Amino acid sequence: MAGLRPAPGGFAWLALHEIRLGWRMRPKKGAARWIGYALMLAWLGFGCFLGWVLRDEPIPPLPQIMTGVLAGSIVAFSFMTTQAIIGSQRTLYENGDLDLLFSAPIDGRTILLAKLLGITGSIALTYAVLLLTLVLPIAILGHPQLFGFVALLVALALAAAAIGLGITLGLAKLAGPRAARTVGQIAAALLGGAFFIISQLASHGDKRESSVTILFERFSEQGVGNSGLSGLPGHAAFGDPIAVIVLLGIGAGLFAVAGMTLQRMFLTGYQDGGTRLSRARPTGRATNRLFHAGLFRSVFAKEWRLLARDPALIFQILLRMIYLAPIVFIAFGRNDQVPMAPGLAFASVLLAGQLVGSFAWLTVSAEDAPDLIAVAPVSKATIDRAKLMAAFAMAAPMGLILPIAIALQSPLGALVTLACTAIGGAAAGYIELKLGKPAQRSAFAKRRSGSIVGGIMSIIVTAIFGGLAATSVYLIG
Amino acid sequence: MTEPALRIRGLSKSFDKPVITGLDLEIGAGQLYALLGPNGAGKTTTLRMVTGLTRPDAGTIHIYGISARQHPNEAKAITAWLPDEPMLYDKLTPSEYLAFVAGLWRMDPAVAAEEADRLLHWLDLWDERDTRCEGFSRGMKQKVALAGALIHDPKLLILDEPLTGLDAAMARAVKDALRAQVDAGKTVIVTTHILEVAERMADRIGIIAGGRLLAEGTLEELRTSAGTEGQTLEDTFIRLTSGA
Numbered sequence: 001m002a003g004l005r006p007a008p009g010g011f012a013w014l015a016l017h018e019i020r021l022g023w024r025m026r027p028k029k030g031a032a033r034w035i036g037y038a039l040m041l042a043w044l045g046f047g048c049f050l051g052w053v054l055r056d057e058p059i060p061p062l063p064q065i066m067t068g069v070l071a072g073s074i075v076a077f078s079f080m081t082t083q084a085i086i087g088s089q090r091t092l093y094e095n096g097d098l099d100l101l102f103s104a105p106i107d108g109r110t111i112l113l114a115k116l117l118g119i120t121g122s123i124a125l126t127y128a129v130l131l132l133t134l135v136l137p138i139a140i141l142g143h144p145q146l147f148g149f150v151a152l153l154v155a156l157a158l159a160a161a162a163i164g165l166g167i168t169l170g171l172a173k174l175a176g177p178r179a180a181r182t183v184g185q186i187a188a189a190l191l192g193g194a195f196f197i198i199s200q201l202a203s204h205g206d207k208r209e210s211s212v213t214i215l216f217e218r219f220s221e222q223g224v225g226n227s228g229l230s231g232l233p234g235h236a237a238f239g240d241p242i243a244v245i246v247l248l249g250i251g252a253g254l255f256a257v258a259g260m261t262l263q264r265m266f267l268t269g270y271q272d273g274g275t276r277l278s279r280a281r282p283t284g285r286a287t288n289r290l291f292h293a294g295l296f297r298s299v300f301a302k303e304w305r306l307l308a309r310d311p312a313l314i315f316q317i318l319l320r321m322i323y324l325a326p327i328v329f330i331a332f333g334r335n336d337q338v339p340m341a342p343g344l345a346f347a348s349v350l351l352a353g354q355l356v357g358s359f360a361w362l363t364v365s366a367e368d369a370p371d372l373i374a375v376a377p378v379s380k381a382t383i384d385r386a387k388l389m390a391a392f393a394m395a396a397p398m399g400l401i402l403p404i405a406i407a408l409q410s411p412l413g414a415l416v417t418l419a420c421t422a423i424g425g426a427a428a429g430y431i432e433l434k435l436g437k438p439a440q441r442s443a444f445a446k447r448r449s450g451s452i453v454g455g456i457m458s459i460i461v462t463a464i465f466g467g468l469a470a471t472s473v474y475l476i477g
Numbered sequence: 478m479t480e481p482a483l484r485i486r487g488l489s490k491s492f493d494k495p496v497i498t499g500l501d502l503e504i505g506a507g508q509l510y511a512l513l514g515p516n517g518a519g520k521t522t523t524l525r526m527v528t529g530l531t532r533p534d535a536g537t538i539h540i541y542g543i544s545a546r547q548h549p550n551e552a553k554a555i556t557a558w559l560p561d562e563p564m565l566y567d568k569l570t571p572s573e574y575l576a577f578v579a580g581l582w583r584m585d586p587a588v589a590a591e592e593a594d595r596l597l598h599w600l601d602l603w604d605e606r607d608t609r610c611e612g613f614s615r616g617m618k619q620k621v622a623l624a625g626a627l628i629h630d631p632k633l634l635i636l637d638e639p640l641t642g643l644d645a646a647m648a649r650a651v652k653d654a655l656r657a658q659v660d661a662g663k664t665v666i667v668t669t670h671i672l673e674v675a676e677r678m679a680d681r682i683g684i685i686a687g688g689r690l691l692a693e694g695t696l697e698e699l700r701t702s703a704g705t706e707g708q709t710l711e712d713t714f715i716r717l718t719s720g721a
Contacts, residue, residue, distance in 0.1 A: 091681050254538035290572050290573055290575075290590070291576045291579055291580075291586035291587075291589045291590040291593070292576070292586055293529060293585070293586050294580070295580055295581065295582065296581070298576065298577050298580020298581065299580065301576070301577070301580075302566070302569065302573070302577040302580075304568060305568065305573060306566060306568050306569070309568040309609070310568065323591075368487075368565075368567070369564035369565060369566060371530055371558070371560060371564050371624075372564035372578070372581070373581070374528075374529065374530050375528050375529060375530065375553055375556070375557075375558045376553060376578075376582060377549075377550040377551070377552075377553035377554035377581075377582060377583075378550065378581060378583070379550065
């Protein structure tokens with residue numbers, strides 16, 4: 001067996017090391033892990049059931065399915081590229097092992113390729129859990145052509161990893177080391193939301209649907225996705241060897257080109273990323289203007305400053321608000337059937353819940369210096385109250401927008417909405433306070449993975465108060 | 478008779494295995510006390526229990542006569558804690574950080590601002606007072622954290638490995654700052670792996686290993702108890718801890 005082990009210091013050896021690190025980063029304990037396993041098993045069970053039902057049924061590559069595969073591939077690819085940008089940023093700026101790797105007598109290209117493979121693996125794994133647990137049982141139980149989905153997934157992941165790294169390094173070169181991380185995070189958020197936003201803008205005026213559905217409808221109208229280049233994903237998914245070879249070739253080619261050509265930029269990006277440049281701006285202002293009487297004002301000032309100096313975080317929060325829009329419309333069906341004010345009332349509470357929850361997570365769970373707070377002569381409850389108030393104040397300006405809009409139609413409805421918005425927001429903040437898990441601010445995007453129960457409770461509570469607000473406004477007229 | 482700065486009786490703490498077992502320790506006011514011990518001896522755990530960061534399984538802790546377990550906020554009000562990793566916010570400037578710490582200790586804003594100015598000058602941070610901490614060296618961060626620890630004028634200052642990773646000039650600045658605190662009548666407790674620092678700076682030294690206090694006293698008293706008269710603290714330390 002020892003002969004099968006890759007030579008230390010080589011690409012395969014480093015790649016295995018990356019895979020091992022990636023594997024060990026999975027949640028080790030807690031409800032999140034077991035809920036994840038349970039959902040995966042249920043999904044796999046559903047796949048097995050489908051495979052059994054369809055075992056003797058032919059699954060032809062119908063034009064609609066081919067178009068659907070294309071639409072799904074495009075949307076998945078945009079998310080994969082986002083994931084790759086985030087993964088590249090983490091590799092460049094957060095993982096401490098580059099110091100060790102670059103100080104070792106290993107070729108820089110080998111390091112880059114291994115890191116790139118690690119990013120590819122994590123992307124592929126994410127989608128494999130969703131897609132392959134469903135498709136593989138069907139393929140195994142009588143439709144071997146569907147193994148083509150594995151090739152499609154690998155090709156997309158390889159290409160996304162290469163493009164994501166290219167975007168990250170290109171932005172680092174364009175924006176400079178100081179702004180590289182922020183610009184990269186904004187680019188990732190924009191790309192992640194691009195298809196959603198564009199598809200919503202391009203959708204038919206009277207309805208809101210998912211990005212995949214809208215793309216599917218557009219492609220179907222134009223007959224795209226069945227032949228030529230646009231047909232490649234569909235043909236590959238159905239096991240067409242030529243399409244598989246072409247797509248894997250494109251993915252592997254991009255991967256290899258990225259590994260070969262980006263080595264110098266990767267090294268520069270890593271070296272600049274390590275400098276952690278900071279703004280030096282002697283203002284000459286009197287120091288005593290910073291000192292406030294009272295704990296609440298000190299906590300407010302600190303939380304506001306930390307938020308205001310993190311533009312990428314603000315951007316992520318705003319983008320989340322945009323994502324909420326279709327939930328409101330889905331909840332109320334078609335736009336033209338929904339009385340405007342109740343819809344806005346529901347949206348107002350949902351928005352406030354999300355905002356206060358996000359800000360409360362930042363102020364309470366993502367505290368950078370918990371020990372400093374713990375050694376201060378102030379009770380935890382007092383600090384928590386101050387932080388919750390700060391979170392509430394941060395959300396308040398945006399929470400007022402929709403009640404003001406409702407006031408144009410129904411002033412009483414606006415008051416009821418305002419009350420429900422405040423209560424819903426406060427409840428979401430309180431849930432975060434009680435159930436939130438300590439984390440780094442940089443983990444904002446994955447904050448719910450720390451407390452799934454908290455996330456679910458927050459959604460339920462805001463939905464209840466949102467429904468109450470909408471019903472009240474509807475009855476008030 | 479004056480209250481000791483710190484009095485610990487029967488302190489115990491277990492995680493997976495016992496870390497501190499029935500620790501008794503008394504540190505008089507107005508001295509610099511060095512707590513030494515091999516890695517994993519329980520030094521940091523002891524100090525974290527004193528500062529209220531870790532809950533003891535048993536025992537009592539009194540800071541200047543105030544029970545740290547029964548009246549934690551009163552005890553914290555006169556104590557400062559400086560861990561080996563500075564408790565800072567990268568996005569705040571030193572001035573803003575000090576303002577926040579002053580708010581946590583509910584200081585009068587005018588007094589706090591004046592004290593912040595003094596500390597920023599004294600620790601040679603004045604020119605960087607409006608620069609965010611994210612670009613600072615470890616030594617600079619340690620000085621900002623030290624300013625934060627001192628701003629509320631604590632009677633008891635507890636520092637965990639305060640000189641780790643500092644260059645000679647920074648280490649000198651920190652040592653001078655600690656000595657100045659003691660000269661002003663405050664009590665300073667430090668843990669350190671650098672035995673020369675303890676040898677040259679400490680008024681009294683405690684040696685802890687396996688969660689127990691092995692020996693305690695002045696350097697001369699330790700040498701006598703270890704039978705290492707005329708030898709260095711390193712020799713004494715190794716002699717005392719080798720059997721633990």
